[in-house]
Amino acid sequence: MRHIVIIGNGIAGITAARELRKGGDDRITVISSETDHHFSRTALMYIYMGHMTYAHTKPYEDWFWSKNRIDLVRAHVTGIDFDNKQLTTKPTDGAELTRSYDVLILAVGSSPNRPGVLQTNLRGVQGLYGMPDLEQMEALTDAKESGTLVSRAVVIGGGLIGIELCEMLLSREIPVSFLVRESGFWRSVLPVEESAMITRHIREHHVDLQLETEVTDIHDDGNGRIGSVTTSTGQRINCQFAGVSVGVSANIGWLQGTSLETDRGILVDTYLATNVPDVYAIGDCVQHRTPPPGRKPTEQIWYTGRIMGETLAQTLLGKKTPYQPGVFFNSAKFFDIEYQTYGDVPANLPDNGTIQSLYWEHPNGQKAIRINYTTANGAVMGVNAFGIRQRQDVWTRWITEKRPIHYVLEHLAQANFDPEFFRQHEADVLAVYNAQHPDAPLRLRAKKGLFALFGK
Structure with missing residues (x-):
């Protein structure tokens, strides 16, 4: 044995x-x-x-x-x-x-990464990775336990952990300044339109989101705890807690x-x-x-x-098996907006024109679909979905089988995984494509159910 x-x-x-x-x-x-x-x-x-x-x-x-x-x-x-x-x-x-x-x-x-000035040992500066981090955050943001009232917190760095930290702190009614060095939230991952949408959404939740801004110094409150930070714009922000989210x-x-x-x-x-x-x-x-x-x-x-x-x-156990994770996927939640991605959806399309992108966004700014496909044969490469739940098995199959964009758009309702009575928007996505290709309009071949046009 x-x-x-x-x-x-x-x-x-x-x-x-x-x-x-x-x-x-x-x-x-x-x-x-x-x-x-x-x-x-x-x-x-x-x-x-x-x-x-x-x-x-x-x-x-x-x-x-x-x-x-x-x-x-x-x-x-x-x-x-x-x-x-x-x-x-x-x-x-x-x-x-x-x-x-x-x-x-x-x-x-x-x-969690702690580069440069973020390597400080001051209390109140931390990442969020495991249970010890959570316990430390609980203690430091509880005035009764720590003896210090957190009148403002800063979150340093964007990404998924950064936005989670913002939502966590706001749930305790702690105002948050969110310092992101990119031109838009998660711009290194999201295309410009999706980044702009989530950037607006973050600000709608009363987060002081400051773009193209980094921390240049962290100041002691005189008792070994963070008291303020200085940013690359020269601003000094008084704060008693700093959540670090600059990757792992x-x-x-x-x-x-x-x-x-x-x-x-x-x-x-x-x-x-x-x-x-x-x-x-x-x-x-x-x-x-x-x-x-x-x-x-x-x-x-x-x-x-x-x-x-x-x-x-x-x-x-004796069955030699190679690691094969299949089609890339990930999911997250940005306050009220659920996010799913399947396949290859880079933040920026290559300059050589080999990939085309179809983007639709709802007027309410909380729903969007992007589908990337090859210029040569129209094979679908990946999708971003915001506020509209998608079926992983359907998108995995379409991407694996290199289904052409016209097939995917005509059958897009098959990928919808929203609850019954939710309004569907596949026809709206298809309309964007047809407006770009008026000589060969496509038609939606199937709807999700009898009540697809009702609900929210």
């Missing part, structure tokens, strides 16, 4: 543990210093906002682990001896221990200098194996030597960690 040790109890590590147990009888140990049990990291904001408790974020009851013979160890791994297959671990309340393994899975995640990096600093090969992440092959025998890596900490088609070398996304966990388990 092998002893498989997994470092990290996030979605990647826990998925691997569960799949290994389903298909085999190996001894499995999961080590994490963050929490006793696995929880949904994407739900942190809802705990802070009072919509959920920590218990609600645990997908499995506490008895699940012993019943399935998965040993959970609450400890910090301080070192790895790859040659002798041993770990050094330190529990939160005990002395260091040495543990042996036969197979090691590194699922050590990532950590693989949590691999403690592994550098070992025989394990790393770059921006732990380097793995198509089977998620590292250069060290019997050592694998999955999740946010991974960098693919040869990325799958249409994917990046590093992708810190929840579902890619889950797929890696499933894939590696199959290989370790």
Whole structure:
């Protein structure tokens, strides 16, 4: 019987543990210093906002682990001896221990970036990645607990964590200044029209969004806590809390200098194996030597960690399986606007004219559809959807099969996943295309249901 040790109890590590147990009888140990049990990291904001408790974020009851013979160890791994297959671990309340393994899975995640002046040790300056960050944020923004009233907060950097921090703070009636260095919100990811739409939406929620603005200095309040920041525009903003959202990096600093090969992440092959025998890596900490088609070398996304966990388990159970995440997708929520993306929708189209883009936006500024397709044969490459829920299986099939734009537009209602009675807008999207191509108008071939024209 092998002893498989997994470092990290996030979605990647826990998925691997569960799949290994389903298909085999190996001894499995999961080590994490963050929490006793696995929880949904994407739900942190809802705990802070009072919509959920920590218990609600645990997908499995506490008895699940012993019943399935998965040993959970609450400890910090301080070192790895790859040659002798041993770990050094330190529990939160005990002395260091040495543990042996036969197979090691590194699922050590990532950590928030803190470049330049953001490396300060002042209290009140932090990122939001794990449970310790949430607990620290709870304490620092509670006047009774911290002894300091937060009259204003700043969020530094855009992206998904940045907008989550804004929504969290506003739920406690804490005014927020949102400092983004780009010309529009998430402009490095979103095309200009979608970025402008979400930028307007953020401001409609009374966020002081300042574009093309960075923090140049962070000032002490005299008691070791942040008291204000100075921006690149010369403005000084008084604040008692600063949420940092300038991206994440693989949590691999403690592994550098070992025989394990790393770059921006732990380097793995198509089977998620590292250069060290019997050592694998999955999740946010991974960098693919040869990325799958249409994917990046590093992708810190929840579902890619889950797929890696499933894939590696199959290989370790004797069915060698390459990592194949398929068509890219992601989803998020910007205050009231839900966002989905499938396939390839770059922030800027290439200058060579090989890709065309169809964009429709609702007059209310809270719904939009963008479809990218090739100029050569019209094959659909990707879609952005805002405020209109889409079916992942439909878009995955259309993109994989390289369906032409005219087919997709005529059957666009098949992808709609909004609740019944919601108004559909596929005809409006089609009208934009027909206006651009009046010589060959298309016709919507199917509606979602009898009541598609009613509701909101």
